[in-house]
Amino acid sequence: MKFNATLLKDYTIIPFKGIYLKYAKNKEDVATNIYPVPNLANPFLGVHFTKTVDGSIKIGPTAIPAFWRENYSGFKNFNLFEVLQVLYHESRLFIYNAFNFRDLAFQEMKKYRKNNFIGLSAYMVKALDQGGFGDFLKPGIRAQLMNKRTMELLQDFVIEGDRNSLHVLNAVSPAFTCSIAFARFVVDQIMEKRKAS
Known part of the structure; x- marks a missing residue:
């Protein structure tokens, strides 16, 4: 896929x-x-x-x-x-x-x-x-x-993708990019896209 x-x-x-x-x-x-x-x-x-x-x-x-x-x-x-x-x-x-x-x-x-x-x-x-x-x-x-x-x-960040892959665009802040809260947000987005398909 x-x-x-x-x-x-x-x-x-x-x-x-x-x-x-x-x-x-x-x-x-x-x-x-x-x-x-x-x-x-x-x-x-x-x-x-x-x-x-x-x-x-x-x-x-x-x-x-x-x-x-x-x-x-x-x-x-x-x-x-x-x-x-x-x-x-x-x-x-x-x-x-x-x-x-x-x-x-x-x-x-x-x-x-x-x-x-x-x-x-x-x-x-x-x-x-x-x-x-x-x-x-x-x-x-x-x-x-x-x-x-x-x-x-x-x-700000732009998150694009589908159930097969997710892309974080415009990662301009190194500190925010590596934060645990942002990692959780990205994982939640992945899970939502998998459930929706």
Whole structure:
């Protein structure tokens, strides 16, 4: 028995590049993770402070539109098919300005300017030395789920499947993904689909 793939036809993945900036002055100016109040209209959390395992401080990430799935730096791992596919979906978002995508894209692109990026975090920690930041760190890619029909960047899990297989889409939160409560929820969904068939 095979999974009915037509259940997933409304979705695609849009890559976004997340860049962090290291605070090089010291490890003491920030004692814990600090998050801004989230904008519920935006699927991204915004620039925040993170304490790393070794006690270092970094700000980020960005959510800059990427043009292929492994668009980490330059043209390394360039994939023309993915570029065309991503540009098609991003241009639709841009033209129709779905969930204010134009402003979001322009705001994120400005974060390539170091001073702008630092300024977005500075209001959360007033005593921070804005000249104490070092270099940009290695970026990551966020696989953001988009509903092609509604042109919405989804902010929550999507569970699709049938009695043969169940798929968790848009697992953007590692902490929630590995939680026992979420595991129970997924198992309950599997059991319901088995009973219904």
